Amino acid sequence: MPEVSPDVQPYFDAGLGVTSQIFAELQANPDIMRAAVDMLQQRKGQMLRSALQMFGRADEMEPAYLFAMDFVDFFPKPWSGILSKLEGHKRMSEWNKEVDRYIETMHDPRNRIDIEVESKIGPHGGPLYRFCEAEDCDKVEGRDLDKMKACSQCQLVFYCSKECQKSSWKAHKDECKLKKHPPQQLHAQWLMEQLMVGMSGVAGM
Numbered sequence: 001m002p003e004v005s006p007d008v009q010p011y012f013d014a015g016l017g018v019t020s021q022i023f024a025e026l027q028a029n030p031d032i033m034r035a036a037v038d039m040l041q042q043r044k045g046q047m048l049r050s051a052l053q054m055f056g057r058a059d060e061m062e063p064a065y066l067f068a069m070d071f072v073d074f075f076p077k078p079w080s081g082i083l084s085k086l087e088g089h090k091r092m093s094e095w096n097k098e099v100d101r102y103i104e105t106m107h108d109p110r111n112r113i114d115i116e117v118e119s120k121i122g123p124h125g126g127p128l129y130r131f132c133e134a135e136d137c138d139k140v141e142g143r144d145l146d147k148m149k150a151c152s153q154c155q156l157v158f159y160c161s162k163e164c165q166k167s168s169w170k171a172h173k174d175e176c177k178l179k180k181h182p183p184q185q186l187h188a189q190w191l192m193e194q195l196m197v198g199m200s201g202v203a204g205m
Contacts, residue, residue: 005205012016044069048061057194057195062186062187063102064103064106064108065118066100066188066189068119069100071101072095076091076095076121076189077126080124083125092122092123092125095122099116099120103115103116103118116128117143118129118186121186129142130158132148132164133158134160134167145160148160151172151176154175154176154181157181
């Protein structure tokens, strides 16, 4: 299980008391627990935003991602090697359809590609538009170039150019050999992962 980022830890610490109380009340009353599960299925995005607000991170969450969560029955995350390619493509289609619906109905003033970059997923469960992982480079597929280049050895890290790959090799070298680099995630997926790790710890899981 991933560790909570040091940057996020203070926010979790500040909200542990409230979260512990919520879990205690749910565990003490099965009826409330069942009602909470039903509500979670129907309002996953809204409940996730409320949980992030407790930890002071709600403003970082992509609204199109939260919108889509309320209309699918899964939580998108990198699932290569876990789901079949057919299921991965099916979930990608379902999820991205809801992101398109958000763009068409919610009157978000941002450019369409900027919303898609932050919220759409590929068949692998990670970002549909890969981003360059070199330090201080913010280039993204679909907006800044057609396609990123994967590291030829581990195939887990992506760069926009040979220059970015070369500048990052020293930091990437050790984990490349062991293929330990985590798959790319949307920032929204990373936030959700951090939240789940923190709440799991509070619940004693």
